Amino acid sequence: MNKKNLEQTELSYYGLYLLNYLKENKFEQASDAAFVKARADEAAEAYERARLEGYTPDGAQEIAMSTLVHGLHYSRYAILREVVESEFHEEIPEDAREGFVEKLLPLVGNVFSIYDLSDDQFALSSDYDLLYTELTGAVVLYLREYGI
CATH class of the missing domain: 1.10.8.330 (PG0816-like)
Structure with a gap:
């Protein structure tokens, strides 16, 4: 074994x-x-x-x-995946999303660094909205520069 x-x-x-x-x-x-x-x-x-x-x-x-x-409700991957699925469902085909998120995740680590994802109420906070907006912007910039 x-x-x-x-x-x-x-x-x-x-x-x-x-x-x-x-x-x-x-x-x-x-x-x-x-x-x-x-x-x-x-x-x-x-x-x-x-x-x-x-x-x-x-x-x-x-x-x-x-x-x-406790403190494990929001993974970086899951949040970025949510942004990609919700905001870029027309630009990024469903079968390419997981690979796209995995490729982009290390590049947006600094965006996550200022937010406390361990807070069980994070999704209800204004910080979540700010993070979501920043990640949306990062995806837009990435797509403009490199495409899918």
Whole structure:
């Protein structure tokens, strides 16, 4: 069994869920095994505490999941993908969007650097609107200069 498969079989339910979530949304932490394990352990502990405090299994699970993804609601990739899909659906064909976003993401890292994406309320803030506008501008400039 290779190391990757071994690590995945050793992860708990919470660890596997988090790893999948991080990979799916292309969070940088997806390759950080220690982060995944620590966060999964925190979620399991939160579940146990909640059950001891009298929460129902569903209530305890909700607390555990909240602990698991705390501060991980907005990945750079997902936000940029949303901008490309919403604002450039006519310019960028659907089958080219993922590659385009992955190519552009490292080039717009400085745009993200001034925003706190770990804030669970980020999408409701005026900063989200500013980031969205800046990313839209960056995509326009990129398309003018390099095309798809």
